[in-house]
Amino acid sequence: MHLLTLHVTAMDKYSRKDFLKRGLIAGAALAGAGTILSYCRKPAEEGGxxxxxxxxxxxxxxxxxxxxxxxxxxxxxxxxxxxxxxxxxxxxxxxxxxxxxxxQVVKGPINPAGHCQLWVAQG
Incomplete structure (x- = not known):
């Protein structure tokens, strides 16, 4: 019963319009943050x-x-x-x-950022 009272009190604090507005703002903020963070990916150590x-x-x-x-x-x-x-x-x-x-040794497509145990420094 006590939880129900808290829930009703919290709902009375905001109107439906305010609730929807806050929800839309929060959703837009999350989508924007995801987009921004996708541009912040760290490139690989070698090969970019x-x-x-x-x-x-x-x-x-x-x-x-x-x-x-x-x-x-x-x-x-x-x-x-x-x-x-x-x-x-x-x-x-x-x-x-x-x-x-x-x-010259390992056949097939080779990623420039790849590696194998045959690696030899360019000289």
């Missing part, structure tokens, strides 16, 4: 916007080529500071505006 490249389609590779990717621990986004495919001597640059490059 390239870290978002989708280089995961290996459907055209043979099982042996897929195994080479796995055996050499290829990942789409490097966790090693200063070591990414884009600064590896084995990396081949993307052509024709493509987001994914290639590798």
């Amino acid at each position: 916007d390239q870290a978002g490249a989708n280089c995961t389609d290996v459907s055209g590779l043979s099982d042996a080529d897929k195994a080479t990717r796995t055996d050499n621990e290829y990942v789409d986004v490097s966790t090693k500071p200063g070591q990414s495919c884009s600064n590896c001597a084995l990396y081949t640059q993307p052509e024709g505006g493509a987001a994914c490059g290639g590798c």
Whole structure:
């Protein structure tokens, strides 16, 4: 009974019009905050916007080529500071505006922000 009394008292404090107005303002504020925060995403350590490249389609590779990717621990986004495919001597640059490059050893699409255990500094 006590909770019901509090609820009724709180409802009496605001009119329906005020309640709807506050709800719309709060909803708009949340939507605006979400939009603003989406622009504040932190780019990847290496590769910047390239870290978002989708280089995961290996459907055209043979099982042996897929195994080479796995055996050499290829990942789409490097966790090693200063070591990414884009600064590896084995990396081949993307052509024709493509987001994914290639590798002289690991076959298939290679993310410039990726990494594998074959990484060699460009020299």
